Amino acid sequence: MRVSNQLESILMEVQKPARYTGGEVNSVIKDPSKADIRFAFCFPDTYEVGMSHLGMKILYSVLNRMEGVWCERVFAPWLDMQEAMAKQSIPLYALESKDPLLDFDFIGFTLQYELSYTNVLAMLDLAGLPLRAADRGEDAPVVIAGGPCACNPEPLADFIDLFSLGEGEEALPELMELYRACQKEGAGKREFLRRAAQIPGFYVPALYDVVYQADGTIASVTARAGAPAPVEKRIIRDLDSVYYPEAFVVPYLDIVHDRAVEEIFRGCIRGCRFCQAGYIYRPVREKDPETACGQARALCEATGYDELSLSSLSTSDYTRLDGLLEGLLSWSEPEHVSLSLPSLRIDNFSSVLLEKVSRLKKSGLTFAPEAGTQRLRDVINKRLTEEDILNTCRTAFEGGYTSVKLYFMVGLPTETDEDVVGIARLAQTIVDLYYSLPAKPKGKSVQVSISVASFVPKPFTPFQWFPQNTREELRRKQRLLLDAVTTRKVSVSWHDADVSELEAVFARGDRRLGRVIEAAYRRGCKFDSWDDCLDLEKWRAAFRENGLSMDFYAHRPREYNEVLPWDLFDYKISRAFLQRENEKALAGETTPHCRESCAGCGAAAWKEGVCVENRQSGVSKKRGREVYFPSGR
Amino acid sequence: MLRALQRSGLPVWRTQGFHPHIYCTFAHPLSLGYTSSYEVMELRVTDDGLQSSEMLARLQKVCNQDIFPTAAGDAVMKINSLAFAGYELLICGGANALERIQAFFDQPSIPLERVSKKTGRVSRFDLKEKMREALAVAQGEDARIRLILPAGPKETVNPGLAAGALLRFLGREELRVQVHRFGLYDQEMNLFL
Ligand code: SF4
Numbered sequence: 001m002r003v004s005n006q007l008e009s010i011l012m013e014v015q016k017p018a019r020y021t022g023g024e025v026n027s028v029i030k031d032p033s034k035a036d037i038r039f040a041f042c043f044p045d046t047y048e049v050g051m052s053h054l055g056m057k058i059l060y061s062v063l064n065r066m067e068g069v070w071c072e073r074v075f076a077p078w079l080d081m082q083e084a085m086a087k088q089s090i091p092l093y094a095l096e097s098k099d100p101l102l103d104f105d106f107i108g109f110t111l112q113y114e115l116s117y118t119n120v121l122a123m124l125d126l127a128g129l130p131l132r133a134a135d136r137g138e139d140a141p142v143v144i145a146g147g148p149c150a151c152n153p154e155p156l157a158d159f160i161d162l163f164s165l166g167e168g169e170e171a172l173p174e175l176m177e178l179y180r181a182c183q184k185e186g187a188g189k190r191e192f193l194r195r196a197a198q199i200p201g202f203y204v205p206a207l208y209d210v211v212y213q214a215d216g217t218i219a220s221v222t223a224r225a226g227a228p229a230p231v232e233k234r235i236i237r238d239l240d241s242v243y244y245p246e247a248f249v250v251p252y253l254d255i256v257h258d259r260a261v262e263e264i265f266r267g268c269i270r271g272c273r274f275c276q277a278g279y280i281y282r283p284v285r286e287k288d289p290e291t292a293c294g295q296a297r298a299l300c301e302a303t304g305y306d307e308l309s310l311s312s313l314s315t316s317d318y319t320r321l322d323g324l325l326e327g328l329l330s331w332s333e334p335e336h337v338s339l340s341l342p343s344l345r346i347d348n349f350s351s352v353l354l355e356k357v358s359r360l361k362k363s364g365l366t367f368a369p370e371a372g373t374q375r376l377r378d379v380i381n382k383r384l385t386e387e388d389i390l391n392t393c394r395t396a397f398e399g400g401y402t403s404v405k406l407y408f409m410v411g412l413p414t415e416t417d418e419d420v421v422g423i424a425r426l427a428q429t430i431v432d433l434y435y436s437l438p439a440k441p442k443g444k445s446v447q448v449s450i451s452v453a454s455f456v457p458k459p460f461t462p463f464q465w466f467p468q469n470t471r472e473e474l475r476r477k478q479r480l481l482l483d484a485v486t487t488r489k490v491s492v493s494w495h496d497a498d499v500s501e502l503e504a505v506f507a508r509g510d511r512r513l514g515r516v517i518e519a520a521y522r523r524g525c526k527f528d529s530w531d532d533c534l535d536l537e538k539w540r541a542a543f544r545e546n547g548l549s550m551d552f553y554a555h556r557p558r559e560y561n562e563v564l565p566w567d568l569f570d571y572k573i574s575r576a577f578l579q580r581e582n583e584k585a586l587a588g589e590t591t592p593h594c595r596e597s598c599a600g601c602g603a604a605a606w607k608e609g610v611c612v613e614n615r616q617s618g619v620s621k622k623r624g625r626e627v628y629f630p631s632g633r
Numbered sequence: 634m635l636r637a638l639q640r641s642g643l644p645v646w647r648t649q650g651f652h653p654h655i656y657c658t659f660a661h662p663l664s665l666g667y668t669s670s671y672e673v674m675e676l677r678v679t680d681d682g683l684q685s686s687e688m689l690a691r692l693q694k695v696c697n698q699d700i701f702p703t704a705a706g707d708a709v710m711k712i713n714s715l716a717f718a719g720y721e722l723l724i725c726g727g728a729n730a731l732e733r734i735q736a737f738f739d740q741p742s743i744p745l746e747r748v749s750k751k752t753g754r755v756s757r758f759d760l761k762e763k764m765r766e767a768l769a770v771a772q773g774e775d776a777r778i779r780l781i782l783p784a785g786p787k788e789t790v791n792p793g794l795a796a797g798a799l800l801r802f803l804g805r806e807e808l809r810v811q812v813h814r815f816g817l818y819d820q821e822m823n824l825f826l
Contacts, residue, residue: 012666025697250636303636304638304640306635336653
C-alpha cells in the first residue's frame with residue numbers, strides 16, 4: 001500500500017497532522033521519472049523547528065534548481081506519530097512525494113545542535129535502514145550530514161557515510177554531479193565515496209583510522225585510500241552571486257520563525273571567545289544592500305509573508321545598515337511588510353531610522369553581556385561595557401520601553417562567585433537607572449529578565465581546552481545568583497544543566513561516542529533537546545555500558561598539545577591563534593575585532609570579505625566598494 | 634489564506650492600530666480532519682470598483698490546488714446569520730449495519746454530552762432535538778449518512794459527536810468515519826451566500 005493511503009488512517013490520531021501532510025505553497029513537486037537523483041533533506045527535529053531553519057530552505061532550493069535532482073523535506077515525527085507509524089508499519093517518508101526514504105539516493109541531515117543526534121538514529125531506523133554505515137549495503141542510500149555540528153562530526157562517524165564541512169551551496173551540486181557520473185559509469189557507493197572525499201569540503205569517516213592512547217586521548221588519525229588530511233571546509237566566496245531562494249515553503253501551521261528571512265552577511269567580526277559561530281563561519285562576507293533588498297522583496301512577494309527578518313550573527317555590524325534599511329523601508333511600508341531586526345544594537349544608527357524601525361515593529365530590548373563583571377567580560381572578549389548597556393537602556397526607557405532582557409552565561413573560564421553575583425548587581429543597576437529617570441514612562445514599572453545559560457566549551461574556539469563546570473557547581477552558582485536577586489522587578493530563567501552537560505560531551509566528543517549514542521537510542525532516548533524528553537539516567541547507563549564517562553569529555557581540561565578529534569578538520573582558524581587567544585583570556589586581555597585590526601586568525605587564507613577590506617580608507621580592496629564603519633566602537 | 638491575500642496584492646482592508654493586519658473571516662471554520670465542498674471567506678476591499686471576477690482571478694493565480702478559490706461575489710448574508718451545516722458521514726465498512734444506523738437516528742431521543750473547550754464543563758443535550766435530517770444509504774461496503782446539524786454563532790453541534798454515539802450504539806467503534814461538509818445554511822435553510 002502507498003504511504004499516502006496508509007497515512008489517512010493515522011493522521012486523525014496524532015497531534016498537529018499538518019506536520020505530516022506536505023502540500024504547502026512553494027513546496028517542489030517533480031516528476032519522479034525525470035529525477036535521476038532523489039535527495040531526502042532531513043531535519044532531526046519537529047516540523048515547526050526544522051521549517052524555521054534558513055540553511056534548509058537555501059539547500060532545498062539550491063538542489064531543486066538542478067535539472068534531474070529532486071530534493072524533498074523530512075522532519076522527525078513527534079513521538080505519537082512515531083508510535084502510530086510503527087503500528088501501521090509506515091516507513092519514514094518525504095513530505096513532497098510521500099515516498100519512503102529507502103527509495104532515495106541521498107538521505108541528508110543537518111546537524112544544528114548536538115542533542116539531535118539520537119533523532120538522526122531514530123530517523124534512519126524509521127526509514128528501515130541499518131544505523132551503522134558499515135552495515136548498510138551498496139544499494140542503500142548515501143547518508144550525508146552537514147551543519148555547524150559537522151565541524152566535529154566524530155561522534156556520528158559510525159552512522160554517516162559522508163560529512164559536508166562548511167557552506168554547502170556550491171559543494172552539494174558538485175557532489176550531485178559526481179554521483180551522476182558514478183551512476184553513468186556504474187561505479188558503486190564505495191567508489192563514489194572514495195571520489196567524494198577528494199572534493200574539498202567532504203569528509204568520509206570510513207577512510208580514516210583513529211588510534212587512542214591508554215588514557216583515552218587520541219594517539220593518531222591516519223587517512224587511507226588517498227583521502228586528504230586535513231579536510232578543508234568550504235565557503236561561499238561571493239554572497240552576491242550565490243543563489244538565494246526566491247521562495248520559501250509556506251507552512252500551514254505555526255512554526256517557530258514564520259516569516260521571510262534575508263541573510264545579509266555570514267561570519268562575525270567580534271571574536272567572543274566562547275562563541276563557535278564567531279569562528280567557524282569566518283571570514284565575514286557581506287551581501288550588497290541592493291542584492292539583499294531585491295532578494296527580500298522577491299521573497300515577500302512569492303510567499304505572502306508580511307514580516308521580514310534580517311539574518312546574521314550581529315545585524316549592527318553590517319557596514320551599510322542605513323542604506324539597506326532605507327532600501328527595504330521604501331517598499332516594505334507601502335506593501336505592509338514589517339521589518340524585524342534581531343541582534344541589533346540600537347546605539348549604532350541614526351535616530352531617524354531608529355524611529356522608522358521602531359514604528360514598524362517594536363521588538364523587545366535585549367542585550368547579551370554574557371558575564372556580570374567587566375573582568376569576566378574581558379576574559380571572554382565581550383567588549384560591551386556597563387556604560388554601553390546603561391546608555392542604551394536610558395535611551396530606550398526615555399523612548400517608552402519598560403522591559404529589558406539580558407543574556408548571561410555561568411560556568412565561564414576563570415569565573416568567581418563575585419562574577420556570578422555581578423549578574424544580579426547589573427540587573428539591579430538597570431532597575432535603579434529606570435527609577436532615576438525623570439522621563440521614564442509614567443505609572444509603569446520596569447521588568448528586567450535575566451536568562452542564564454551554562455557555558456559549553458566548543459571546538460574551534462579559544463575555550464576549546466577548558467573544562468565545563470560540573471552540574472553540582474552550576475547548581476551552586478544558580479542558587480548564589482538567585483539569592484543575590486532581591487527584587488521582583490528582576491526575573492531569572494535558567495537553561496537546564498543536564499542539557500548543557502550532554503552538549504559539552506558531544507561537542508568535543510570522539511568516535512567512541514557512537515556506541516553510546518546508539519545505546520542511548522536503543523534505551524529510548526529521542527528528542528533530547530526537549531526538556532520533557534531528556535532522560536539523563538538512560539544516557540548515564542549508556543555511558544556505563546560502554547565503559548566511557550561523561551566527565552572525560554565534559555569536565556576534563558585539555559593540554560594544548562593534546563590531539564583533538566577535530567584537528568583533522570581545517571576551518572582556517574589556526575591552532576596557534578586559538579592558543580594565543582586562550583592565553584590572553586587567562587591574562588584578562590581583549591582582542592580588537594576584525595574591522596579594528598586583524599588578529600591573524602588564519603581566515604585571511606580565503607582572501608575574502610573582511611580580511612581584504614582596507615581598514616584605513618573603508619574601501620574594500622576586492623570589489624572597491626564603500627564600507628561604512630559603525631560608530632561607537 | 635492571509636499569505637495568499639498578501640501575495641495577490643489585492644486592495645484588502647486592514648485593521649487599524651499598531652500591528653495592522655488583513656481583515657478576513659471564515660464562515661464556520663472546518664474542524665481538523667474533515668473535508669468540505671467549499672468554504673466561505675469574508676473580506677473587505679478598499680476599492681469599490683474592483684470586479685468580483687478580477688478579484689477571483691488574482692486570488693486563483695496565487696493559490697495552489699489544495700486551497701483554491703472557486704467563486705467570488707458581494708456578501709449577501711451576514712456571517713452571524715449562519716445556522717446550519719450539512720454533512721455526509723461515510724462509515725467505512727458500515728453498509729451491512731444500515732438498518733441499525735437508521736434505528737439509531739429513529740430513536741425518540743439521543744442523549745449526548747459535550748465538553749466546552751473554554752471552560753471544560755460538560756453539558757447534556759438531545760441530538761434528536763438539534764438535528765434536522767438524517768438519511769442513511771449504502772454505498773458499496775460503506776454507509777453514507779446525510780445529516781443537518783446546527784452550525785453558527787448561536788449553537789454548533791460537532792458531527793464527530795453524532796458519529797461517536799452512532800458507533801457506540803452499533804458496538805462498532807473500530808469503524809473509520811469520514812466527515813464531509815457539503816453546505817452551509819441560514820435559519821430558513823437557505824444556502825449561505
Ligand atoms: S584573518 Fe584577521 S580579519 Fe580575517 S577573520 Fe581572521 S582576524 Fe578577522
